[in-house]
Amino acid sequence: MPQTNGNGHAVAQTYVGTRTVRPDGVDKVTGRARFGADFSLPGQLVGRVLRSPHAHARIVAIDTSRAEQLPGVKAVVTRDDFPDQSSEFIPAGEMLINYRDVVRNVLAREKVLYEGHPVAAVAATSVAIAKRALKLIDVQYEVLPHVIDVVEAMRPDAPLLHEDLYTAGVEPKPAKPSNVAKRVEISLGDIEAGFAKADVIVEREFTTQPVHQGYIEPHAAVASVSEDGSTEIWCSTQGHFIVRAHCARLLGLDIGKVRVTASEIGGGFGGKTVVYLEPLAVALSKKAKRPVKMVMSREEVFKASGPTSGAHIKVKMGATKDGRFVAGYAELRYQAGAFQGSPVQPGVMCAYAPYDIENVKVIGYDVVSNRPKVAAYRAPGAPISEFAVESVVDELAKKLEIDPVELRLQNAAREGTKAAYGPKFGPIGLVDTLHAVEKTNQYTTPLGEWQGRGVASGFWFNIGGETCASLTVNEDGTVSLMAGTPDIGGLRASLAMVAADELGVPYEKVRPIIGDTGSLGFNFLTGGSRSCFSGAMAIVEAAKEIKADLCARAAKLWDLKADQVEFKDGHVRATGAGADKHTPMSVADFAKVAGKTGGPIGGYGRINAQGAGPSFGTHLVDLEVDPETGRVTILRYTVAQDAGKAIHPSYVEGQYQGGAAQGIGWALNEEYIYGADGKLQNAGFLDYRMPVASDLPMIDAILVEVPNPRHPYGVRGVGETPIVPPMAAIANAIERATGIRFTDLPISPPKVLKALRERGLNHPKNGS
Amino acid sequence: MARVVLVGNLVQLTGGVAQFDLPATSVKHLFALLAERHPALAPHLEEGVAVAIDGQIYQDTLLEPIAPDSEVFVMPQIAGG
Numbered sequence: 001m002p003q004t005n006g007n008g009h010a011v012a013q014t015y016v017g018t019r020t021v022r023p024d025g026v027d028k029v030t031g032r033a034r035f036g037a038d039f040s041l042p043g044q045l046v047g048r049v050l051r052s053p054h055a056h057a058r059i060v061a062i063d064t065s066r067a068e069q070l071p072g073v074k075a076v077v078t079r080d081d082f083p084d085q086s087s088e089f090i091p092a093g094e095m096l097i098n099y100r101d102v103v104r105n106v107l108a109r110e111k112v113l114y115e116g117h118p119v120a121a122v123a124a125t126s127v128a129i130a131k132r133a134l135k136l137i138d139v140q141y142e143v144l145p146h147v148i149d150v151v152e153a154m155r156p157d158a159p160l161l162h163e164d165l166y167t168a169g170v171e172p173k174p175a176k177p178s179n180v181a182k183r184v185e186i187s188l189g190d191i192e193a194g195f196a197k198a199d200v201i202v203e204r205e206f207t208t209q210p211v212h213q214g215y216i217e218p219h220a221a222v223a224s225v226s227e228d229g230s231t232e233i234w235c236s237t238q239g240h241f242i243v244r245a246h247c248a249r250l251l252g253l254d255i256g257k258v259r260v261t262a263s264e265i266g267g268g269f270g271g272k273t274v275v276y277l278e279p280l281a282v283a284l285s286k287k288a289k290r291p292v293k294m295v296m297s298r299e300e301v302f303k304a305s306g307p308t309s310g311a312h313i314k315v316k317m318g319a320t321k322d323g324r325f326v327a328g329y330a331e332l333r334y335q336a337g338a339f340q341g342s343p344v345q346p347g348v349m350c351a352y353a354p355y356d357i358e359n360v361k362v363i364g365y366d367v368v369s370n371r372p373k374v375a376a377y378r379a380p381g382a383p384i385s386e387f388a389v390e391s392v393v394d395e396l397a398k399k400l401e402i403d404p405v406e407l408r409l410q411n412a413a414r415e416g417t418k419a420a421y422g423p424k425f426g427p428i429g430l431v432d433t434l435h436a437v438e439k440t441n442q443y444t445t446p447l448g449e450w451q452g453r454g455v456a457s458g459f460w461f462n463i464g465g466e467t468c469a470s471l472t473v474n475e476d477g478t479v480s481l482m483a484g485t486p487d488i489g490g491l492r493a494s495l496a497m498v499a500a501d502e503l504g505v506p507y508e509k510v511r512p513i514i515g516d517t518g519s520l521g522f523n524f525l526t527g528g529s530r531s532c533f534s535g536a537m538a539i540v541e542a543a544k545e546i547k548a549d550l551c552a553r554a555a556k557l558w559d560l561k562a563d564q565v566e567f568k569d570g571h572v573r574a575t576g577a578g579a580d581k582h583t584p585m586s587v588a589d590f591a592k593v594a595g596k597t598g599g600p601i602g603g604y605g606r607i608n609a610q611g612a613g614p615s616f617g618t619h620l621v622d623l624e625v626d627p628e629t630g631r632v633t634i635l636r637y638t639v640a641q642d643a644g645k646a647i648h649p650s651y652v653e654g655q656y657q658g659g660a661a662q663g664i665g666w667a668l669n670e671e672y673i674y675g676a677d678g679k680l681q682n683a684g685f686l687d688y689r690m691p692v693a694s695d696l697p698m699i700d701a702i703l704v705e706v707p708n709p710r711h712p713y714g715v716r717g718v719g720e721t722p723i724v725p726p727m728a729a730i731a732n733a734i735e736r737a738t739g740i741r742f743t744d745l746p747i748s749p750p751k752v753l754k755a756l757r758e759r760g761l762n763h764p765k766n767g768s
Numbered sequence: 769m770a771r772v773v774l775v776g777n778l779v780q781l782t783g784g785v786a787q788f789d790l791p792a793t794s795v796k797h798l799f800a801l802l803a804e805r806h807p808a809l810a811p812h813l814e815e816g817v818a819v820a821i822d823g824q825i826y827q828d829t830l831l832e833p834i835a836p837d838s839e840v841f842v843m844p845q846i847a848g849g
Contacts, residue, residue, distance in 0.1 A: 089815050169777045184844075186776050213849075270849025345776075345844050376849035422775045422841035423820035461846045463827065528848020610826050710824065720848055 009540070009712035012569060015497040015507045016713060019650045022493045023512055024264070033264045036220030036236030037295045044222065045074055045123040047277070047284050047294035048130040050137050051304060052112035052119055055146035055370040055678025056159060059108060059119070059139065067122060067136040072129035075287035076137070077280065078120045079109045082250055087164075101339040103250055105373050106279050112141070113161055113338035114370050115679045116303030118276075123284040123292045146370040146678040150335045151312050153179040153369040161338065161368045181340030182366040184348055188420050194327025194359025198318025202395045206388040208727075208745045209671035210310040210335060213377050214662070214690050217266025218301045223281035224291040229253065231286075233260045235278050238268040238486055239525020244517045246275045247282050261516040262486040269662070270376030273527050276305060302683035306375025307672065309334040309342045313388040315351075323402045325411045328352045328420070332364040332385055337373035342366045343381030346461075349421040350382035350724075351389050353459040354430055354616060355411045360420040370678055376527060378659060379460040379720035383666065383727060387745070390456040390728030395741065404455050404732070405443075405618075409434050412457075413616070429642025429706035430457060430616035436640035436702045437620040450625045451635065454733025457618045458724025462717035463528035464609030468521040469538035471499055471546060473601035477588025479505055481512040481539070484523030485531040489719055490651030497647055498536045498713065502543035503587050504570015521606050529717020532647060533708075534609035540712045541605030547572075550590050553597040558582045611710025615718055617641030619660060619725040625737045627762050630753030632668055632734060634695070640702035644716030652718050653701035659722020660699045665691045666723070667730040669746050770834050772798065775843035778817075781808040795819050796830035798840065816845045 027033040064076040085099035103109070108117045120137050124130035145159040152158055158179055167174050169183040195201060221235035231253060237243050240260040248255045265272065277294040284292040296305070311334045318327040330351050336342035344364035352360050362385070397404040412430045419425060437443060437455065447453060472480040481499050483491060492512035500507040524530070547567040554572040555565045560582075566575050571584035587601075594601050622636040639656040646652040669689040673681045682688045707714025727745060735741045740755050756762040769789040779786045788805070792798035798819070803810035818827045820841040826832050827845055834840060 169780065171780055184777055273849070346846060348776075349844070349846075376847065378849045380847070380849045422773060422843050423825065423839070424823040426823050460848075461825065463846055463848055465827065528846070530848065608829055610829060610832070611824060717848075 011501050013501050015500045016647050017645070017649065019648065020493055020497055020507050022490065023496060024487065024492055035217050035266050036263045039222050039234045039263060040293065041222060041224055041291040044291035044293050045125060045284070045288055046127050046130045047121055047123045047281055047292045048134055049118045049280065049300070050120040050134045051300070052108065052115060052117040054112055054141055054143050055115050056144040056161070057112050057141035058144060059111060060142055061140045062120060063138040064120060066138070067133040070129065070133050070136060072125040073122055073133045074125065074290060075123040075284045076120060076133070077283045077287060079107050081283050082107055083252060084109070099249055102246065105339060106250065106275065114372050116300065116372060117338070118280070118304065121280040121284055123288045147179070148369055148371060148674045148678055150310060150333050150367050150369060153367050154333065154365065161370065165340065165368065179368045180365050181336060181368055184345050184364045185362065186348055186421055187361040189359035191327055191329055191359045191361040195318045197320065197326045199321040200396060200399050201316065201318045202392045202399065203316040204388070204392055204395070204743055206313040206315065206391065206743045208311045208384050208387065210307040210371065210374070211377070211666045211670040212302060212307040212688065213267065213269035213271035215267030215269060215271055218296040218298060219272070219277050219305060220295040221277040221281045222291060222293045223278065223285045225282060225286040227289065229257055231258045231282055233258065233278055233282065234263055235260065236263050236265050236272060238265070238272040238488065238527055240486065241484065241517050241523050242273065242525050243275055243278050247279050250279045251282055259516055259518045262514055265486050265488055268488055269378050270380060270527060271305060273376050273525050274306065298685065299683045302688065303680050304372055306337060306373050308377035308380060309336065309374050309384065311335065311384045313385065315388045315392045317392045317396060319396050319400065321400065323400050323407050323410045325355055325357045327359045328355070328357050328389070330362045330385060330389065332362065333367055334364065334381065334384065335371060335374065336366050336368050337371045338368060339373045340366055340368055342374055343376065345381065347381030347385040350459055351385035352420040354413055354457045356413050356417040357411070357420065362420070378662070378723040382458065382460055383663065383724045386458050386724050387727040387731070390725065391731050391743065394454070394728070394732040394735065405434050405438050408457055425614065427706050427709060428614060428616055429704045432704045432706060433457070433616055433618040433640040433642060436704055437618050437638055440620065440638050442620055442622060442636045442638050445622065445636070447622065450627060450737055452623060452733040452735065452737025454621050454729040454731065454736060455618065456725040456728035456732060457616060458721050459614060459616050460529065460720035460724060461614050462533065462612040462720065463530050464534050464612045465524035465530055466522050466608050467534040467538045468523055468604070468606045469495065469535055469542055470520065471539065471542040471603045473546065473587055473591050473594070475591055475594070477505070477509065477591040479503065479510045481510055482515040482519060483512065483535050484515055484520040485526040485535060487514055488526050489655055490648055491526070491531050491535060494532045494647040494651065495535050495539050498539045499543060502540060503546065505587050529615070529719040530609070530612065533612055533711060533715045533717050534607070536647065536713055536715055537609050537711065538605030538607050541607060542603035545603030546601060549601060550587070553590065554585060557597065611708070613644055613708030613710065613716040615642050615716045615721040617721045617725060619729040621729045621733050623730065623733045623737065625734060625752060627756055630749035630751070630756065632747065632752065634664060634697055637697055638700040638702065639722055640704055641718060641721055642704045642706050642716060643718050644708040644711065645705055645714035646703050647713065647715060649703055652703060655718045656701040656722045657699040660726050661691055661696055663723045663726025664696065664730065667727040667745060667747060669748055671746050769836060770838040770840050772840045772842065775841050778809060778812060778842060781812065782806045792834045794830065794834055795826065795832045798834060818843050818845045
């Protein structure tokens with residue numbers, strides 16, 4: 001039964017909210033879909049990167065002459081091929097980019113700052129020649145002491161990565177440089193007065209390790225630069241307009257001369273919002289005057305692309321004996337990797353966002369160390385701080401002898417709650433998600449020995465941003481839809497459903513594609529849980545343009561005034577007296593007479609989408625700890641999250657399940673292991689243990705829908721929040737199973753076993 | 769007058785003053801008024817901040833209107849992954 005949404009946007013919903021067949025599905029399951037590494041051009045060369053073998057070293061000299069003389073080598077680029085950039089933060093889309101750091105991350109200049117840091121790149125006629133050429137590049141290093149750990153990096157005597165880095169956010173400005181790039185703080189109320197009111201206080205320290213997004217498709221790019229400077233790039237990215245901006249800036253190109261096409265993308269999760277290979281491929285192609293293709297190996301992905309931060313966290317919370325939170329304090333120390341810019345600021349803002357607390361103070365530090373520069377990873381910064389806070393919330397629940405869901409309900413943020421970071425929340429669904437998990441069968445399923453149940457909630461802001469989309473009505477009444485944000489989580493299907501409902505055409509008649517940077521105005525990237533939210537708004541605008549145009553055409557055809565015609569239920573209709581003289585016309589009807597009534601029919605939506613609604617979620621996990629091995633097995637897992645309105649429920653459920661799966665890996669196994677030499681020891685999926693299907697139960701997804709009043713369909717972004725609660729939910733469940741509070745992630749079998757042994761608990765399950 | 773609150777490190781640039789009552793009619797007007805009173809804020813406002821007007825967060829939008837009785841928070845920008 002068609003429904004009309006309740007946000008004042010009166011369009012019958014035939015497709016929105018249903019589970020349509022994805023338009024990109026056939027190509028994906030037949031192998032026809034072209035991902036980054038699938039694209040090739042005639043005459044293309046192979047590009048390869050020479051990377052630093054040291055964690056920290058000064059570059060004394062680079063001699064590429066022998067490599068350049070090798071037959072088959074067509075170009076070599078080093079730092080000298082990239083103009084230096086001034087140190088200033090420049091808006092790039094919605095991000096602030098310090099191109100001085102970006103150019104140094106693309107190719108090292110004065111120093112290498114992590115193992116794997118690019119030093120030079122070659123383009124050759126074969127892989128073998130390219131590899132040989134890399135060995136012929138002579139780089140002289142002065143090896144420097146390195147620092148990997150975030151707390152060690154903050155010490156005054158720590159090896160210094162950047163001699164010009166002075167801590168921002170402290171007064172007076174420090175006299176000496178350090179590895180602490182920035183101090184940030186938010187506060188609400190009076191934290192000391194809050195703790196004075198507390199009957200129970202829990203204070204804990206936590207550590208988390210950097211974890212990689214683990215996208216299955218490595219970074220890949222093909223670049224072709226013509227003799228007149230026109231540049232084309234095909235790459236796997238979350239934002240081809242951002243790739244265009246970065247490449248143009250780094251290489252001094254006109255943006256209008258650079259055209260970027262996004263391939264199908266095999267995952268990104270924030271990790272493909274930055275550039276690594278693309279500027280190198282362009283520089284090599286420009287020099288070689290031939291197309292150049294570059295693809296990272298998995299080892300390169302681990303060593304040289306950005307994971308999220310590892311961190312050290314202190315949390316102190318106070319509550320009254322009846323379970324009211326009265327004070328929340330936290331200190332967050334986040335690794336940024338080799339260059340400043342960890343997600344500590346959102347970590348600070350999110351730490352206590354799920355709760356209505358009068359007194360909050362959170363301090364954060366952005367710290368550089370000799371690791372790859374971090375990149376975004378779903379809800380960047382939030383999973384780390386909320387893991388610590390949600391663990392402490394669970395301890396408070398235990399001390400107060402209150403059910404952990406009930407304690408959260410007592411303190412949950414609601415509409416009108418003042419967030420710790422400032423503004424009051426509008427309509428939000430945290431309470432609904434807590435009630436949703438309470439009502440599951442899982443919540444009351446009896447648990448056995450060594451089994452535990454954990455719960456945790458999470459928050460993310462979500463964003464909108466600059467977005468363009470077009471709709472074109474073809475001669476036969478079919479509709480071509482073009483969006484400018486890569487489709488990672490079902491964007492094409494979702495936007496096609498919105499377009500179908502807006503225009504009253506069958507879903508199957510809408511063909512959505514992702515346009516290149518020359519086809520649409522600027523689009524910010526697919527990230528921040530924005531693409532469906534913003535894209536749907538742009539489609540609504542494009543459809544409005546079409547409907548207004550068709551109404552104007554009909555008024556002329558029927559000799560009526562403009563206000564005597566309306567678009568309703570997929571047809572242009574005459575209104576008022578005599579309306580029945582005119583047969584309503586569908587979009588397909590107009591397509592047949594488009595030429596005779598004014599020409600081709602199309603609409604263009606171009607917006608800076610505002611009004612993103614935050615999304616809250618609550619996760620419930622049942623697990624079992626093997627006391628003999630320390631292995632944790634997830635038995636049951638439920639995600640309840642507020643989607644606002646699920647355009648395509650299956651895709652929303654997929655986001656919930658994917659976030660939970662990644663969070664399970666973050667909680668139980670994933671970590672970067674460095675040797676004393678500062679080199680990464682587990683740069684591969686064999687040793688960097690991500691969950692696979694056999695590690696996971698079916699993850700149940702509950703769609704809570706509290707409509708976002710600022711969106712025509714009520715949509716909230718859903719992609720970020722699902723990765724926020726899993727780590728605490730799992731740590732809380734393990735505590736309930738073992739009585740041991742684990743505060744250091746990952747809670748891997750060796751750690752569990754060690755803790756059990758220390759307590760004399762590591763006996764087999766039967767107790768023998 | 770709109771009640772304007774600075775969130776986070778911006779307070780360090782105003783000598784510790786976190787709250788203002790300002791006759792701002794738009795985000796652009798708000799930034800001008802803040803920069804006039806505290807010039808050290810100007811580059812940070814230009815670099816990019818988010819503005820929450822009556823609970824709704826706006827980013828990169830200078831033309832958004834501010835009502836006389838609005839509650840406005842000037843806060844760090846938000847991105848995502």
